[in-house]
Amino acid sequence: MTDELSIVGVECYGHHGVFEFERREGQIFVVDLTLGLDTRPAAASDDLADTVDYGTLVAAVKAAVENDPVDLIEKVAQRVADVCLLDPRVEWTRVTLHKPDAPIDATFSDVALTITRKRTTSP
Template sequence: MDHPTATPTAPDPISDRLSVLGLEAWGHHGVLEHERRDGQVFKVDLTLGVDTRPAARSDLLRDTVDYGTLSTRVKEAIEHDPVDLIETLAQRIADLCLEDERVAWAHVTVHKPDAPIEATFSDVALTITRRRG
């Protein structure tokens, strides 16, 4: 009896993941007037597809994504230029991540734990994934 042979699929060329989790900043995003006026905490989780082999070989920061600098830029993106929607904020952050050509994709979660909801809840979160190109 013949068995079909599975054609192996190529592995994802960028399977390494660099994550920064729980990045916190004060922002004035939201559609309600008091959200814009008073602000609230936003938290962000980033996971980036980065080939870490060049940095592993060289042991040099210049050969990888500087997550310290990126974290500062993401914090500034949260703190400035208020927008209505966390969808817009998440896209802004993903665009920042993809500015580094070594980042093949960015997985961004924006948490809004103090969203104005008339119910008991622990978090509101939006997750997006954006790819280069």
């Protein structure tokens, strides 16, 4: 059984995209995270050491989005999921990466990719 911890609306400024102007000028990306973990140890101890420090996690997620530009949001979302799974208490993560200013020639409110990744165990 896992509980869910969500962190919603983390704003980052990245230079990802296929087009040169996206790489040059950058744009806002917004990240929503949900982590699957057992919160009972933290509830029993009331100790931050027994759960995910979401302040530290958000700093690492921002760094993952704001550094090393790539072409596709799929790669950025995977990078964020990998950061979330570094903590061994996180059994799975769901990452939604929003690109609200994507270069689309139409009126729209958002482009968002959601991925779910589970911790892999070796056989």
